Amino acid sequence: MDRLLEKHGFDHLLVASGVEKHEFLDDRPYPFKPNAQFKAWLPLTRHPHCWIAYTPGQRPVLAYYQPDDYWHVPPTPPQGAWVEHFDIRVITDPAEAVKHLPTGGRAAILGEADAALPGFTPNNPEGLLAALHYHRAYKTPYELAVMRLAQRRAVPGHLAAREAFKAGLSEAGIHAAYLAATGHTDLDLPYSNIVCLNEHSAVLHYQYKDTHAPSRHRSLLIDAGAEVDGYASDITRTWGNGDVDFEALVAAVEDEQQALCARVKAGVDYRDLHLECHLRLGNVLRTLDLVDMDPAQMLETGLTSTFFPHGLGHPIGLQVHDVAGFTDEAGQLIPRPAGHPYLRMTRTLEPGMVVTIEPGIYFIPTLLAKLKATPQGKAVDWRKVEHLASFGGVRIEDEVHCTDGKPENLSRDAFAEA
Ligand code: GLY
Ligand code: MN
Ligand code: MN
Numbered sequence: 001m002d003r004l005l006e007k008h009g010f011d012h013l014l015v016a017s018g019v020e021k022h023e024f025l026d027d028r029p030y031p032f033k034p035n036a037q038f039k040a041w042l043p044l045t046r047h048p049h050c051w052i053a054y055t056p057g058q059r060p061v062l063a064y065y066q067p068d069d070y071w072h073v074p075p076t077p078p079q080g081a082w083v084e085h086f087d088i089r090v091i092t093d094p095a096e097a098v099k100h101l102p103t104g105g106r107a108a109i110l111g112e113a114d115a116a117l118p119g120f121t122p123n124n125p126e127g128l129l130a131a132l133h134y135h136r137a138y139k140t141p142y143e144l145a146v147m148r149l150a151q152r153r154a155v156p157g158h159l160a161a162r163e164a165f166k167a168g169l170s171e172a173g174i175h176a177a178y179l180a181a182t183g184h185t186d187l188d189l190p191y192s193n194i195v196c197l198n199e200h201s202a203v204l205h206y207q208y209k210d211t212h213a214p215s216r217h218r219s220l221l222i223d224a225g226a227e228v229d230g231y232a233s234d235i236t237r238t239w240g241n242g243d244v245d246f247e248a249l250v251a252a253v254e255d256e257q258q259a260l261c262a263r264v265k266a267g268v269d270y271r272d273l274h275l276e277c278h279l280r281l282g283n284v285l286r287t288l289d290l291v292d293m294d295p296a297q298m299l300e301t302g303l304t305s306t307f308f309p310h311g312l313g314h315p316i317g318l319q320v321h322d323v324a325g326f327t328d329e330a331g332q333l334i335p336r337p338a339g340h341p342y343l344r345m346t347r348t349l350e351p352g353m354v355v356t357i358e359p360g361i362y363f364i365p366t367l368l369a370k371l372k373a374t375p376q377g378k379a380v381d382w383r384k385v386e387h388l389a390s391f392g393g394v395r396i397e398d399e400v401h402c403t404d405g406k407p408e409n410l411s412r413d414a415f416a417e418a
Contacts, residue, residue, distance in 0.1 A: 002056040004135075005108070008128040012102045014120060015041060016111030017050040019094075031187045034230070036318045037110045037129075040136060042082055043146075043229035045188075047075050049094040051117075052086075053101050062086040063097040130331025133324035137315050138352035143231065144401060147317065147354060150190075150233040151399065151414035153226035157182035158237050159418065161195070165220040165239055170213040171195045174220065182226050190232035191320045194223035201238070201392025202364045204310055217241055219391040225320065232320045234356055235411050236397035245384070246391045248288060253361055256280040257396040260312070261357045264400040264407040270345040270355065271337050274312040277359050278304040284361065290388075293379040302339060303379075306371045309364065311343035313356035316399055349402045354410065357400055362393030 005013055017038040020029040032048050039045065041052050042062070049065035066075050078088050089100045098117050101107075110129065111122040139147065160181035164174040175195045179185060186192070196206045197214055201221035223236040238253075240246040260277055282295030282304045291298060298304045315322035325345035326334050334346040345355055363385060371377050398411035 001054070004128060004131050005056060008108065008125060008131070009106060010108040010125070010128065011055065011105030012107040013052075013054045014101060014107050014109045014111075015052040015054075016109070016115035016122065017044065017047050018112055019114050020048050021114070035111050035115075036136075036323075037132060039230040039318045040132070042086075043080065044075075045227075045230045049091075049097070049115075051097045051101060055102055055105075059085070059087045061100050062088045063100045064088050064090050065092075065094060065097070066090050067092050126331060130324070130327060131329050134327065134329045134331075136317060136322060137324060137347065138350065139317060139354055139401070140352075143317065144354070146229050146231045147233070147399070147401075148410055148414070149228040150226050150231045151235070151410045152417065153182055153184075153228055154224065154233045154235050155411075155414045155418045157184075157224060157226065158222065158235060158415075161220070161222045161224070162237070162239055165197075165217060166241075168213055168217055170211050171197055171200070171209040172211040173213070174222065175209050178222070178224055184226060188227060190225045190227045190234070194221070194236075196221040196392060199390060199392045201394070202362050202389070203392075204362070218243065219246060221392060221395055223395065223397065230318055232316060232318070233399060233411070234316055234320050234397060235399070236358060236360075236395045238394045238396060240391070243391070245288075245388060249284070249361060249388060249391075250394050250396075252284040252288060253281070253359060253394045254396050256284060257357060257359050257398070260359060261398055261400050261407060261409050261412075264349060264355065264357065264402050266349055266351050266402055266404060268349045270312070270347060270349060271343065273349075274340065274343050274345075275299065275337060277312045278308060281308050281359055281361055288384075290381055290384050291379050292381070293376070298376075301376050303371065303376045305339070306367045307361045307363075308359065309342070309362070309367060310358075310360070311340065311345065313358045313397070314344035315347075315353060315355055317354060351402055351404050353402045354399055355402070356397055358395055358397035360393060360395035362395075363389035363391075364393070365389070 015038045017034045020032050051063040053061040108125050108128050109122045157178040160177040161174050164177035194206050198218045200206045221238045225233040238250050278299045279295045282298035285291040315325045336343045401408040
């Protein structure tokens, strides 16, 4: 930190946690989500109007907002292992923070514009911010320990969701079972759970949860995480219900997913892994007689992107999609392979990074219709595709920690422990 502040010409770093936002023309607050750069310092996730002020060589100051609020539960007095590392000043009015922020010198102020205090408007210096984002990709032992806990918290939810699917519940019912098992409410999930029955699995980020159960439960795709001290997990599982063709597809995607997880090694360019994923999924399409074409040709003609239109994965940590997956330390774009606009990670893997590996094969009506109209469409067995389309699609997603040696699959380890 000291090196970066000096390099970018700053004497102080100020970080605002953020403010509660309200609905337009209303007094209803949206759920509070803190500045990730604030969470990088402290495990405080329900704490608007707090500020960290750091000057190299000095103990960081924390202006800790604890109002006398009888409408809501105010934050508890500061507690936890972190307390001894901060010079804590409790404030009861957001404006009081000013008294505890450094005057004089050049300050980098990180935060949203609406967090501004008089004289302390966030400037979010581009170069410094890019470097901080960049370095967040390398997790410390503390961060890895918390991320393992976030995995463990999600696993009972996934097991409960599977049971709820087998019991014939609706998407909303499956979601409720997930929440109960993880001890989360909707608001403290790291992202809105994606709970898809049948054809809904073809919508990559399906945002609804039907309260009525369908007449038949063919498939469940659930993409759901958990949060511990501001760190996210992001796990996807897909379950079938006895259909031989769909079960074979799920098993084949899972085999490739596991092979890709094993490839998370220092020195591997994630872009190459993404392209390797396309070839592997192309091989699945061919082996299951869905497409009669060489996988390399499928990749070249863009055919695999019809069935796998998103990226292999992304860095994860304080944000589900941790920023700086495709920028270098200076914030310069590390280009994506041509024709792969949604890839969120283009960096070379290094020890300490945690990335998701989330291949999928989907039957998305609009993309299939476009493929059908091309010459490549002739290579597709449309009867088989039509049958599988009633299941929506498959995605399998784990988090993998890149080490000096064997990769650590955080998600699989948590499932094995459960
Ligand atoms: N849950 C969103 C994603 O997997 O990236
Ligand atoms: Mn993901
Ligand atoms: Mn996910």
